[in-house]
Amino acid sequence: xxxxxxxxxxxxxxxxxxxxxxxxxxxxxxxxxxxxxxxxxxxxxxxxxxxxxxxxxxxxxxxxxxxxxxxxxxxxxxxxxxxxxxxxxxxxxxxxxxxxxxxxxxxxxxxxxxxxxxxxxxxxxxxxxxxxxxxxxxxxxxxxxxxxxxxxxxxxxxxxxxxxxxxxxxxxxxxxxxxxxxxxxxxxxxxxxxxxxxxxxxxxxxxxxxxxxxxxxxxxxxxxxxxxxxxxxxxxxxxxxxxxxxxxxxxxxxxxxxxxxxxxxxxxxxxxxxxxxxxxxxxxxxxxxxxxxxxxxxxxxxxxxxxxxxxxxxxxxxxxxxxxxxxxxxxxxxxxxxxxxxxxxxxxxxxxxxxxxxxxxxxxxxxxxxxxxxxxxxxxxxxxxxxxxxxxxxxxxxxxxxxxxxxxxxxxxxxxxxxxxxxxxxxxxxxxxxxxxxxxxxxxxxxxxxxxxxxxxxxxxxxxxxxxxxxxxxxxxxxxxxxxxx
Amino acid sequence: xxxxxxxxxxxxxxxxxxxxxxxxxxxxxxxxxxxxxxxxxxxxxxxxxxxxxxxxxxxxxxxxxxxxxxxxxxxxxxxxxxxxxxxxxxxxxxxxxxxxxxxxxxxxxxxxxxxxxxxxxxxxxxxxxxxxxxxxxxxxxxxxxxxxxxxxxxxxx
Numbered sequence: 058x059x060x061x062x063x064x065x066x067x068x069x070x071x072x073x074x075x076x077x078x079x080x081x082x083x084x085x086x087x088x089x090x091x092x093x094x095x096x097x098x099x100x101x102x103x104x105x106x107x108x109x110x111x112x113x114x115x116x117x118x119x120x121x122x123x124x125x126x127x128x129x130x131x132x133x134x135x136x137x138x139x140x141x142x143x144x145x146x147x148x149x150x151x152x153x154x155x156x157x158x159x160x161x162x163x164x165x166x167x168x169x170x171x172x173x174x175x176x177x178x179x180x181x182x183x184x185x186x187x188x189x190x191x192x193x194x195x196x197x198x199x200x201x202x203x204x205x206x207x208x209x210x211x212x213x214x215x216x217x218x219x220x221x222x223x224x225x226x227x228x229x230x231x232x233x234x235x236x237x238x239x240x241x242x243x244x245x246x247x248x249x250x251x252x253x254x255x256x257x258x259x260x261x262x263x264x265x266x267x268x269x270x271x272x273x274x275x276x277x278x279x280x281x282x283x284x285x286x287x288x289x290x291x292x293x294x295x296x297x298x299x300x301x302x303x304x305x306x307x308x309x310x311x312x313x314x315x316x317x318x319x320x321x322x323x324x325x326x327x328x329x330x331x332x333x334x335x336x337x338x339x340x341x342x343x344x345x346x347x348x349x350x351x352x353x354x355x356x357x358x359x360x361x362x363x364x365x366x367x368x369x370x371x372x373x374x375x376x377x378x379x380x381x382x383x384x385x386x387x388x389x390x391x392x393x394x395x396x397x398x399x400x401x402x403x404x405x406x407x408x409x410x411x412x413x414x415x416x417x418x419x420x421x422x423x424x425x426x427x428x429x430x431x432x433x434x435x436x437x438x439x440x441x442x443x444x445x446x447x448x449x450x451x452x453x454x455x456x457x458x459x460x461x462x463x464x465x466x467x468x469x470x471x472x473x474x475x476x477x478x479x480x481x482x483x484x485x486x487x488x489x490x491x492x493x494x495x496x497x498x499x500x501x502x503x504x505x506x507x508x509x510x511x512x513x514x515x516x517x518x519x520x521x522x523x524x525x526x527x528x529x530x531x532x533x534x535x536x537x538x539x540x541x542x543x
Numbered sequence: 544x545x546x547x548x549x550x551x552x553x554x555x556x557x558x559x560x561x562x563x564x565x566x567x568x569x570x571x572x573x574x575x576x577x578x579x580x581x582x583x584x585x586x587x588x589x590x591x592x593x594x595x596x597x598x599x600x601x602x603x604x605x606x607x608x609x610x611x612x613x614x615x616x617x618x619x620x621x622x623x624x625x626x627x628x629x630x631x632x633x634x635x636x637x638x639x640x641x642x643x644x645x646x647x648x649x650x651x652x653x654x655x656x657x658x659x660x661x662x663x664x665x666x667x668x669x670x671x672x673x674x675x676x677x678x679x680x681x682x683x684x685x686x687x688x689x690x691x692x693x694x695x696x697x698x699x700x
Contacts, residue, residue, distance in 0.1 A: 066631065070628060369554075
């Protein structure tokens with residue numbers, strides 16, 4: 058029986074197309090709304106393009122930096138060895154069996170001592186420790202010595218540095234040398250340096266002719282590492298924005314509630330430390346986008362003044378209202394519909410709620426002072442200063458449908474007029490202050506990765522007139538690659 | 544037509560239509576002509592939009608217990624056969640949301656109960672029960688309508 062009914066209904070819908078009339082034809086407002094929405098979607102958003110471009114640039118730049126730095130940290134063995142020059146056996150030559158005496162000599166004449174050992178330039182920067190005695194090599198095969206050898210070699214595939222003051226790895230002719238280091242009592246005097254594969258015979262030949270082999274003893278004077286003079290920084294910024302908006306509207310009771318705020322951006326900065334000191338200053342260029350969703354609750358009184366009956370028999374009622382926003386009042390068209398079966402008394406209060414999205418695209422030029430530590434793998438830095446901001450664009454739109462709490466009043470559509478008309482009173486140039494502090498991790502000698510929580514606040518409000526005053530503040534975090542120049 | 548069948552009134556249908564068109568414009572690149580004709584794809588997108596709209600507006604499947612009517616269906620079915628599409632849609636629109644959705648999907652879109660259950664996140668037996676009750680309610684409504692004096696259906700008979 059049930060199937061018969063189903064078949065009848067199917068056949069009705071299959072065979073009979075209803076005549077087009079007001080009842081089954083969408084009203085013209087539906088098409089207008091679709092056209093409006095499509096225009097919104099088609100609008101080119103340059104911000105997205107720049108954010109994407111910036112992000113891609115950030116990743117590529119970071120990758121290239123890491124690659125470049127890893128290549129620079131791999132000098133050839135020939136360069137490393139050749140760059141160490143030793144004086145002929147003279148007054149600085151000491152008895153290698155008496156280390157204490159050697160240190161005493163060094164203390165008496167530190168300047169002369171420093172000159173006796175000219176470590177490779179790169180190594181000098183990285184050596185940071187007490188004055189240390191480097192003794193002569195006794196044997197050409199690098200076998201164990203008593204207390205005088207501080208040069209060792211590491212054989213291929215050895216992961217750990219085996220050399221120490223009293224026990225040294227030996228290397229046999231024909232073996233391949235992969236790295237070289239300076240150590241004593243299992244404490245590295247200089248970081249192990251990987252080198253290009255070098256036949257041991259070449260290394261022996263090079264060392265055999267050097268004063269080192271002949272038993273000269275030297276004092277290695279530590280060189281304090283200094284901050285680099287210039288630092289290039291690429292930033293990726295994520296954060297949340299706080300907006301302080303004071304709004305008054307004499308016509309309607311309006312409740313303004315900010316939520317779901319977000320900010321993200323990319324940028325490049327440069328910091329300079331005059332005289333390689335710890336204190337420097339920095340500037341740069343950053344692009345950032347701020348998104349702010351605001352909920353509005355409005356209380357209106359029903360009026361039939363603008364009401365007219367549409368072809369459906371229901372009643373359209375269009376309200377023109379000024380909505381509060383960061384840019385002052387924006388005029389909005391709120392189209393409501395009253396069912397013809399319902400009666401709403403004139404002046405009946407009803408509530409409306411809707412959500413508006415503000416998007417602010419900024420170009421920022423920070424000007425700040427910075428202080429940074431120069432020791433350790435993790436290094437602290439802090440900065441404070443000003444930021445000059447330029448507001449590029451500020452699109453604003455409704456992001457969800459307006460809702461009414463009245464059973465007989467329904468939403469039809471809502472349109473927010475473009476904020477371009479509200480340029481008057483808009484502050485495109487804004488001044489802000491910033492404060493940040495973070496840690497950077499040394500990936501290589503010239504590249505580090507930094508994380509920096511920071512706070513910035515615009516002193517200049519986005520918009521100001523008699524009724525609206527708005528200022529933005531931002532709490533966020535920077536993820537940055539920091540490339541240290543000499 | 545499709546939106547009208549799923550909506551409670553024309554206003555809802557217009558909203559569904561609008562959202563459906565926006566979705567079509569957005570997803571048109573996903574249409575693959577090698578996988579099927581355009582019209583069924585459009586119907587599917589529009590149907591999904593209708594269901595999403597109903598879900599968004601928190602439409603629940605209402606289980607309404609109706610008294611089973613064991614009288615012969617034959618005369619009722621004859622009345623249905625003489626109804627116009629417009630009258631039928633208006634009648635379907637009066638069904639509770641859950642009944643209306645399942646009835647439309649099963650009878651007019653050709654979905655199986657298993658597919659309906661998966662789409663609406665309900666059990667298969669609930670789908671069957673909703674369909675059964677939807678049909679019972681339609682008959683009940685047509686009978687009540689027919690009993691009214693001067694109704695168009697009575698004149699038709």
